[in-house]
Amino acid sequence: MKRALVARKGWSQQIVFLGPCLLFFLTIVITPFILGFYYSSTDWNGLDLNKAVWTGSANWSRILHDDNFWHSLNFTLRFTVISVVIANILALVLAFLLMGALKTKNVLRTVFFMPNVIGGILLGYIWQFIFTKGFATIGDLTHISFFELPWLGTPNTGFWGLVIVFVWQTAGYMMIIYIASLAGIPKDLIEAAKIDGARPHQLFTSVYVPLIMPAITICLFLTISNAFKMFDLNLSLTKGGPGTSTQSLAYNIYSEALINNRYGLGTAKALLFFAAVSIITITQVLITKRKEVSA
Amino acid sequence: MNVSQYKTKTFVLEVFAILLALLFLAPFYLVLSNSVKTLKEILLDAASFPQIFHWSNYSSVWKMIDFPQAFWNSLQITLLSVLLIVLFSSMAAYQIVRRPTKFNSFVFLLLVSAMIIPFQSLMLQLVRVTSLLELRGELYGIVACYLGFGMPLSVFLFHGFIKTVPLELEEAARVDGSNPYGVFFRIVFPLLMPIMVTVVILNTLWIWNDYLLPVLIIGGNKDLTTLPLAVTKFFGQYTKKWDLALAGLVMAIVPILLFFLSLQRYIVEGVTAGSVKG
Numbered sequence: 001m002k003r004a005l006v007a008r009k010g011w012s013q014q015i016v017f018l019g020p021c022l023l024f025f026l027t028i029v030i031t032p033f034i035l036g037f038y039y040s041s042t043d044w045n046g047l048d049l050n051k052a053v054w055t056g057s058a059n060w061s062r063i064l065h066d067d068n069f070w071h072s073l074n075f076t077l078r079f080t081v082i083s084v085v086i087a088n089i090l091a092l093v094l095a096f097l098l099m100g101a102l103k104t105k106n107v108l109r110t111v112f113f114m115p116n117v118i119g120g121i122l123l124g125y126i127w128q129f130i131f132t133k134g135f136a137t138i139g140d141l142t143h144i145s146f147f148e149l150p151w152l153g154t155p156n157t158g159f160w161g162l163v164i165v166f167v168w169q170t171a172g173y174m175m176i177i178y179i180a181s182l183a184g185i186p187k188d189l190i191e192a193a194k195i196d197g198a199r200p201h202q203l204f205t206s207v208y209v210p211l212i213m214p215a216i217t218i219c220l221f222l223t224i225s226n227a228f229k230m231f232d233l234n235l236s237l238t239k240g241g242p243g244t245s246t247q248s249l250a251y252n253i254y255s256e257a258l259i260n261n262r263y264g265l266g267t268a269k270a271l272l273f274f275a276a277v278s279i280i281t282i283t284q285v286l287i288t289k290r291k292e293v294s295a
Numbered sequence: 296m297n298v299s300q301y302k303t304k305t306f307v308l309e310v311f312a313i314l315l316a317l318l319f320l321a322p323f324y325l326v327l328s329n330s331v332k333t334l335k336e337i338l339l340d341a342a343s344f345p346q347i348f349h350w351s352n353y354s355s356v357w358k359m360i361d362f363p364q365a366f367w368n369s370l371q372i373t374l375l376s377v378l379l380i381v382l383f384s385s386m387a388a389y390q391i392v393r394r395p396t397k398f399n400s401f402v403f404l405l406l407v408s409a410m411i412i413p414f415q416s417l418m419l420q421l422v423r424v425t426s427l428l429e430l431r432g433e434l435y436g437i438v439a440c441y442l443g444f445g446m447p448l449s450v451f452l453f454h455g456f457i458k459t460v461p462l463e464l465e466e467a468a469r470v471d472g473s474n475p476y477g478v479f480f481r482i483v484f485p486l487l488m489p490i491m492v493t494v495v496i497l498n499t500l501w502i503w504n505d506y507l508l509p510v511l512i513i514g515g516n517k518d519l520t521t522l523p524l525a526v527t528k529f530f531g532q533y534t535k536k537w538d539l540a541l542a543g544l545v546m547a548i549v550p551i552l553l554f555f556l557s558l559q560r561y562i563v564e565g566v567t568a569g570s571v572k573g
Contacts, residue, residue, distance in 0.1 A: 013390070013475050013476075014390060016386070017386040017387060017389060017479075018386070018387050018391070018399070020379075020382075020387075020442075021383045021384060021386070021387035021446050021450065022387070022402065024383070024439060024442040024446060025405075025406065025443050027424065028424075028439060028440050028443020028444060029443050029444065029446075030409070031420075031424055032417035032418075032420035032421040032424050033409075033417045033420070035424070036417060039419070039420060046422075097311070098312065100305065100308065101305050102305065102309045102312060103309065104309060104313060107316075108312055108316050110556075111320060112316065112319055113563065114319075114320075114323075114552070114555070115319070117551055117554075117555040117562075118548055118551060118552070119503070119504025119505070119506060119523055120504070120506070121504070121506040121523050121526075121527065122526065122547055125526070125527075125540070125544055126322055126323075128530070129326060129329070129537060129541060130325055130326075133329075133338070133537065134322075134325045136341070137341040137342045138342055141342060168319065172319075173566065173570075176563055176566055176567055177566075177567060177570050180567045218570050219570075225411075229413045229414075229415070231415070231507065232506050235506075236527075236530065249415075250413065250414075250415045253415045254415065254418075257419050266419055267419050270413075270415050270416040270417070270418075270419065271416060273415055273416055274412055274413060274416040277411060278411050281411060282411075
């Protein structure tokens with residue numbers, strides 16, 4: 001009798017505490033995700049679901065021959081590798097700079113972090129202005145060819161434009177993580193290495209890097225998944241153009257569904273996208289985790 | 296000798312860092328200074344300091360996008376979502392930590408794995424689900440979506456923190472006759488303050504800045520337009536009204552920038568805590 005009461009109490013507590021979270025999570029995230037497996041094999045046009053006909057593997061074979069899709073995958077991979085490397089190197093440089101005795105370090109940390117609090121969509125618009133008007137004016141005044149390039153007008157410069165903005169946005173965030181990690185390194189360890197005669201580059205590769213490996217794991221994870229999933233910035237800065245030359249995977253899926261009204265095909269692409277994101281980020285975390293040591 | 300050498304080196308580094316920071320700030324300067332110019336002045340010379348300040352750009356934009364309304368919409372959506380995320384995810388995390396049944400551990404695993412799913416992988420089906428449930432175009436609809444998407448990371452952060460809260464405190468309260476809800480809300484909840492700050496900040500930043508979800512969920516309902524949505528109006532394919540567009544950009548950026556500058560210390564700490572645990 002008493003046990004039954006306790007058990008019932010346990011149930012009501014389980015429902016009160018976990019219920020709301022589960023309700024929203026299952027409705028908003030899990031249900032749509034599972035539905036995706038069904039829709040990806042239909043010709044759903046986004047309007048009437050009852051008319052969505054099961055087409056088996058038609059979407060998948062269509063993706064195989066979809067040049068745009070493969071182009072955007074290629075673009076996204078290139079973009080991810082290049083911007084992740086640059087953003088993390090810059091972030092590490094900034095972290096080392098602002099670790100030391102600089103008088104202005106607190107203000108500077110704030111400045112470098114600032115682009116991060118503004119959404120990607122607005123950052124893209126800001127830079128659309130900088131690239132098309134700001135750079136053009138500076139180019140006219142100084143005749144430095146860097147500023148005279150048609151920044152958003154060619155596939156190549158558009159690519160680098162996106163890299164510049166991504167790095168500008170991300171480096172400050174990663175800098176904060178690296179600073180926190182560097183601050184946790186015991187001073188005597190560095191001293192000991194210096195006394196043993198370690199040169200600066202040895203100090204960096206043999207002492208600092210192994211000790212901040214957990215931060216490297218996190219920063220790589222965050223930058224890789226953000227770069228691979230880039231959408232807002234792409235939409236507001238280049239709109240995938242010129243043509244579809246700077247179209248990221250996320251943007252390709254969006255335009256397939258919402259502009260071409262091919263929701264079924266879009267869902268199939270979205271599933272592939274999910275698979276790619278998972279494989280890449282999990283592999284990275286496994287590799288860098290293995291390199292972590294404890295001080 | 297050694298000391299002076301050190302000082303020169305630091306000074307050089309300091310100058311270098313400041314120059315780099317100015318370079319980082321240049322885009323903001325260009326946007327700000329051009330937002331008070333006439334269109335003609337912008338097109339002629341986008342680099343010069345404005346000769347006369349044309350505040351009329353701002354008043355035009357204020358009316359064109361109905362700034363107070365858009366601001367209020369963004370504020371309402373963000374506040375409601377963040378408050379409920381904090382409440383629901385802390386309760387869920389508490390239950391998962393304190394009652395680690397097989398089911399609860401599975402729920403936790405599910406939440407954590409869901410963090411990998413990119414938004415694009417479920418947005419089309421989400422549009423469908425939210426239409427069926429009549430959530431589209433409604434304030435509570437978009438808030439429900441943010442709850443769903445905000446839950447995984449928030450539960451994860453609370454989970455890690457609650458594990459470090461000593462059980463003795465709760466047992467003492469139980470002995471004193473408090474019920475489980477009393478224990479949570481009076482004893483545990485206040486103790487979660489440090490991680491709560493992190494959860495609030497991380498969720499506020501992304502929800503306030505979010506673009507795609509509002510487009511999909513409230514796109515049709517003009518009365519709910521958020522600030523980022525309102526500003527996109529000025530960036531149609533053929534319009535190049537930079538004077539208005541830049542003023543609109545500044546107005547969209549200022550609120551979140553003020554939020555950041557006033558809570559800067561907590562934000563930097565919160566972001567660090569969030570990422571190290573994430």
